[in-house]
Amino acid sequence: MAETAITEKSKGNLQVFESEEDLAVSLAKYTADLSAKFVRERATFAVVLSGGSLIYSLRKLTESPYLESVDWTKWYVFWVDERVVPKDHRDSNYKLAYDGFLSKVPIPPGNVYNINDALYAEGAADDYETCFRHLVKLKIIESAASSGFPKFDLMLLGMGPDGHVASLFPGHPLLSENQKWVTFIKDSLKPPPERITCTFPVINSSANIALVVCGADKADTVYRALGNKQDSSDLLPVQIVSPAEGELTWFLDKEAASKL
Numbered sequence: 001m002a003e004t005a006i007t008e009k010s011k012g013n014l015q016v017f018e019s020e021e022d023l024a025v026s027l028a029k030y031t032a033d034l035s036a037k038f039v040r041e042r043a044t045f046a047v048v049l050s051g052g053s054l055i056y057s058l059r060k061l062t063e064s065p066y067l068e069s070v071d072w073t074k075w076y077v078f079w080v081d082e083r084v085v086p087k088d089h090r091d092s093n094y095k096l097a098y099d100g101f102l103s104k105v106p107i108p109p110g111n112v113y114n115i116n117d118a119l120y121a122e123g124a125a126d127d128y129e130t131c132f133r134h135l136v137k138l139k140i141i142e143s144a145a146s147s148g149f150p151k152f153d154l155m156l157l158g159m160g161p162d163g164h165v166a167s168l169f170p171g172h173p174l175l176s177e178n179q180k181w182v183t184f185i186k187d188s189l190k191p192p193p194e195r196i197t198c199t200f201p202v203i204n205s206s207a208n209i210a211l212v213v214c215g216a217d218k219a220d221t222v223y224r225a226l227g228n229k230q231d232s233s234d235l236l237p238v239q240i241v242s243p244a245e246g247e248l249t250w251f252l253d254k255e256a257a258s259k260l
């Protein structure tokens, strides 16, 4: 059961669910509705996934009615961050998403854009940015009118207990990267250390962002991001998520929201 509260625009729409099960039901509807809207408007739906528990929370999309009703042939799938490991490695976000989601829905394999796992971190980041630039030219990915950064239709983000999103960690210099679309990190606090990640200008150019957060271990950070006491001096990565021209929706289970 969702209690929906609309908070200040900068903090986004906040939805709190009794259980992760309820959250998953609502997340599937939200994603399917956006898919229908973008397919109607531009015959394409460009979706960005993260790793972690988010993939499990997408499971209802692989079931009826969405398995039949979503136009999966129009989906284009990307990753907001990826671990620099072979794509069949147990740490691979591609493998996680393939096993838990992509293998269960009929998205054309050619529409799934994982990183080139034959390259080192720097090369893989550059290569992924080149791929985005090519798809922006083809209008498979929209372009943000004001900045020229890619504007994905939907970005599905998780959040770590420390407030990281994608592979953008608290206090890391990459938080202020404002030129590159995709960059790399070799000292990720969450293993494995080598990753590629979209930058904040790309994340914040998205048309829609869902921040999907479950569990009591994240309650303090959720409070810091959404509670009334705001300290703008030392922003956590999750607090920098703020789509300039898009919509941010928080999906929280009641444990994650317990300190609000």
Ligand SMILES: O=C(O)[C@H](O)[C@@H](O)[C@H](O)[C@H](O)COP(=O)(O)O
Pocket: 050, 051, 052, 053, 054, 081, 082, 083, 093, 157, 158, 159, 160, 161, 164, 165, 166, 167, 190
């Ligand atoms: O590759 C990754 O590690 C992720 O993309 C990362 O940003 C993840 O989304 C958060 O760490 C939350 O993960 P959990 O939901 O599993 O806590």
